[in-house]
Amino acid sequence: MRDLLFLGTAGGNPIQSSSTSILVEDDKNNLLIDAAGGGDLILRLHEAKRNPLEITNVFISHCDSDHILGIVSLFRRFKLQNKKRNIFCSKYTKTAINSLFKYIAKYHYQKVKKNLNFIIVKDKSRYKIGKWSLQFFDIKPKKTPQMGCIINFPDNKKLVFLGDEPLKEHYFNIVKNSDILIHNAFSSEKEEKIFKSHEKGHSTVKDAAISAKKLNAKSLLLYHMQDKKDLKSRRKRYTKEAKNYFKGRVFVPYDLDKYKF
Numbered sequence: 001m002r003d004l005l006f007l008g009t010a011g012g013n014p015i016q017s018s019s020t021s022i023l024v025e026d027d028k029n030n031l032l033i034d035a036a037g038g039g040d041l042i043l044r045l046h047e048a049k050r051n052p053l054e055i056t057n058v059f060i061s062h063c064d065s066d067h068i069l070g071i072v073s074l075f076r077r078f079k080l081q082n083k084k085r086n087i088f089c090s091k092y093t094k095t096a097i098n099s100l101f102k103y104i105a106k107y108h109y110q111k112v113k114k115n116l117n118f119i120i121v122k123d124k125s126r127y128k129i130g131k132w133s134l135q136f137f138d139i140k141p142k143k144t145p146q147m148g149c150i151i152n153f154p155d156n157k158k159l160v161f162l163g164d165e166p167l168k169e170h171y172f173n174i175v176k177n178s179d180i181l182i183h184n185a186f187s188s189e190k191e192e193k194i195f196k197s198h199e200k201g202h203s204t205v206k207d208a209a210i211s212a213k214k215l216n217a218k219s220l221l222l223y224h225m226q227d228k229k230d231l232k233s234r235r236k237r238y239t240k241e242a243k244n245y246f247k248g249r250v251f252v253p254y255d256l257d258k259y260k261f
């Protein structure tokens with residue numbers, strides 16, 4: 001049994017939640033997918049009763065602020081322990097990290113650097129962490145260079161993280177038939193005109209559900225969502241919309257929600 005802990009469920013510019021950060025963990029292994037938009041990542045970890053020092057693997061999908069800036073606080077925590085950790089990211093994202101720490105938290109970074117094992121991932125790169133098999137893929141985005149990630153677990157369960165742009169044909173074959181599909185949903189279809197999900201290069205709940213059906217996923221988990229309007233009813237509204245297009249399980253988390261699989 002393992003958990004997905006949603007530390008942040010919002011897209012950019014949230015007002016009531018944290019931005020993207022998801023911790024995948026079992027009793028032997030963990031991987032933090034994205035690092036939210038700032039120091040709130042550490043708050044969220046503490047709220048979830050997790051010690052940031054327990055994190056041993058981090059994957060940064062791309063260097064947009066809502067996915068990466070939490071690494072400043074996270075790396076400062078990592079500095080407190082002399083332990084190696086893997087940081088998976090593309091060459092482009094690594095350049096962004098270098099430029100960030102050139103001035104910000106410079107002295108903390110110099111001390112922690114020796115323990116950060118950067119693994120530069122490319123399209124179709126594969127790695128093992130414990131018994132988990134990771135595969136990365138270039139989503140070939142319209143905006144900032146971005147990688148998606150697939151995790152195959154020893155019990156043959158497959159998790160797919162598609163990044164924050166709509167589904168693209170070129171990686172269709174490697175991401176189909178997943179047990180867990182983590183898909184962005186910038187707004188409901190109903191609110192597309194208000195939040196301009198498509199214009200901003202993201203998906204609506206309807207788009208995410210159609211992707212899940214096309215990809216023959218067993219369950220659809222949404223992230224990168226709106227929190228500006230009717231947050232309380234978000235789970236209900238989004239689940240209802242997704243169910244119109246996808247018959248599998250739908251999970252619409254709030255920050256700190258857990259999904260067991």
Ligand SMILES: [Zn+2]
Pocket residue numbers: 011012064066067164224
């Ligand atoms: Zn984003």
